[in-house]
Amino acid sequence: MTALDTLQEALEETTAVAADYQVPEHRVRVHEERFRETAARHGFLPGAMQRTILDVAAQHHAECDREHCRTCDTIRHGLTTTLAALRVAVAAERGPRLVRKAS
Ligand SMILES: [Zn+2]
Missing domain, CATH: 1.10.287 (Helix Hairpins)
Incomplete structure (x- = not known):
C-alpha cells in the first residue's frame, strides 16, 4: 500500500463520517484554501x-x-x-x- 493509497482510504472514510455529522461543504472549502496556502510545509x-x-x-x-x-x-x-x-x-x-x- 502506497502513501497515496493510505491517504485515499483515509479521505474516503473521513468523507463518510463527515456526511454522518452533516459537515457543511463550504466550511471544508474554507479550510482547504487555508491548508493550500501552507501546503509547502x-x-x-x-x-x-x-x-x-x-x-x-x-x-x-x-x-x-x-x-x-x-x-x-x-x-x-x-x-x-x-x-x-x-x-x-x-x-x-x-x-x-x-x-x-x-x-
Ligand atoms: Zn467513554
Whole structure:
C-alpha cells in the first residue's frame, strides 16, 4: 500500500463520517484554501486530525463515567496512533541532525 493509497482510504472514510455529522461543504472549502496556502510545509494534516481528536476526547472525557466504553476505547486508539504519527512528523521536521548514530 502506497502513501497515496493510505491517504485515499483515509479521505474516503473521513468523507463518510463527515456526511454522518452533516459537515457543511463550504466550511471544508474554507479550510482547504487555508491548508493550500501552507501546503509547502508539512504537518498541516496531522495538525488538523490532532485538533479534531483532542476536541472529541476532551468533550467525551468530561461526560463519560462508564467503566467500559467503546467510545473511550476508540479515542484511546486514535490518541495512540495520532501520538505516534506526531512524533514521527516532528522528528522528520527536525531533520537527521538530531539523530545520534553509533560510531
Ligand atoms: Zn467513554
